[in-house]
Amino acid sequence: xxxxxxxxxxxxxxxxxxxDHTFANSMRFTLNQDPRVTxxxxxxxxxxxxxxxxxxQTTGDPAREVLKDAxxxxxxxxxxxxxxxxxxxxxxxxxxxxEIDDSE
Amino acid sequence: xxxxxxxELRDDYARFELRDTDASIANALRRVMIAExxxxxxxxxxxxxxxxxxxxxxxxxxxxxxxLTSDRAMSMRFSRDCDACDGDGQCEFCSVEFHLMAVCRxxxxxxxxxxDLISSDHTVVPVDYSESAASIDEFRxxxxxxxxxxxxxxxxxxxxxKGIGKDHAKWxxxxxxxxxxxxxxxxxxxxxxxxxxxxxxxxxxxxxxxxFEIDQVTQQVMVVDAEAxxxxxxxxxxAEAMGKPGLVExxxxxxxxxxxxxxxxxxxxxxxxxxxxxxxxxxxxxxxLSEDTVEADDQFGELGAHMRGG
Numbered sequence: 001x002x003x004x005x006x007x008x009x010x011x012x013x014x015x016x017x018x019x020d021h022t023f024a025n026s027m028r029f030t031l032n033q034d035p036r037v038t039x040x041x042x043x044x045x046x047x048x049x050x051x052x053x054x055x056x057q058t059t060g061d062p063a064r065e066v067l068k069d070a071x072x073x074x075x076x077x078x079x080x081x082x083x084x085x086x087x088x089x090x091x092x093x094x095x096x097x098x099e100i101d102d103s104e
Numbered sequence: 105x106x107x108x109x110x111x112e113l114r115d116d117y118a119r120f121e122l123r124d125t126d127a128s129i130a131n132a133l134r135r136v137m138i139a140e141x142x143x144x145x146x147x148x149x150x151x152x153x154x155x156x157x158x159x160x161x162x163x164x165x166x167x168x169x170x171x172l173t174s175d176r177a178m179s180m181r182f183s184r185d186c187d188a189c190d191g192d193g194q195c196e197f198c199s200v201e202f203h204l205m206a207v208c209r210x211x212x213x214x215x216x217x218x219x220d221l222i223s224s225d226h227t228v229v230p231v232d233y234s235e236s237a238a239s240i241d242e243f244r245x246x247x248x249x250x251x252x253x254x255x256x257x258x259x260x261x262x263x264x265x266k267g268i269g270k271d272h273a274k275w276x277x278x279x280x281x282x283x284x285x286x287x288x289x290x291x292x293x294x295x296x297x298x299x300x301x302x303x304x305x306x307x308x309x310x311x312x313x314x315x316f317e318i319d320q321v322t323q324q325v326m327v328v329d330a331e332a333x334x335x336x337x338x339x340x341x342x343a344e345a346m347g348k349p350g351l352v353e354x355x356x357x358x359x360x361x362x363x364x365x366x367x368x369x370x371x372x373x374x375x376x377x378x379x380x381x382x383x384x385x386x387x388x389x390x391x392x393l394s395e396d397t398v399e400a401d402d403q404f405g406e407l408g409a410h411m412r413g414g
Binding site for chain 1: 105106107108109110113120122125126128129131132133135136139140374377378381382384385387388389391392
């Protein structure tokens, strides 16, 4: 759910349901890395409500687009961590089997 | 871009370094590993006979907490989302059925354990701890559910479903997931030289964990295990008490994390991290693709008015 004004698309608050610090804090970090963002922060209106408000203010681009781009960037980070981890596991397994062979 | 290096990898334990990323990403990973990676656990128990000393709900609660091998969990559907079953959430696509039948017929106390549970799907079974590193005799035979005396009987049918740790802790695949900042330790060699061997020994011993050691040959203080440092400042306080502030400088590298992941056995440790990243990506997709711009309701209207300076 987006709460903003029709005339000024660059400032907006996004209210996300069924989310918590897990998602919001990493989004906040990724948004801050984007040079188009002048302000970004998140708050949790009430701990019993499963809801997060993310506020984004940009240098002119529509806040919605910037948020979507940040989601995409975070996705790329996740994919990178995943492939790095996959490679690290196979490297580790290879080095383990080499050790076993050497000792025989 | 983040880098990963694995230190140790066992079936239920992994220790690895994650570099060049921010604490918020590391924390998001940790939170997802604990609370949002799905597993399979017993969720519905139909008891036919129970003449044991534990009451029905007690046994049902214990059954729910038994870890089940959940490699199928990521591809399974949640019972509530399943359209194949006739509404009671018990079809083969969204659930696994278990049976438990035990009667004690001899004079000895009979132990009914998790290995007595008979599964309808051989890929989803109670985790077998008898091969793990800590092979103490008590672990052989599985987790004790209830003990029976002569003549007591337990007969039940249980349905296991997919779920996440957020709903109930029985579905959490992680035993512990922790991360710490990697410490950077610099010993001021000049100040260290001004200490006698006795003072060096005293200072090394003031640390609760074995971070430093005195080399036998050179009589120098060396850093033997930087990561054993738990960010208690005992060595710093000791140095100040001895009149030598600045003897050692310890910083936490803000973008370098050391993760320790221990699982219950439901999912392999390496698989847990991969699943966690997958779930995080799914969350991102859900937000990115949602197109709704539902107009604010009253409660939110006040917030908007407040933020516009109204």
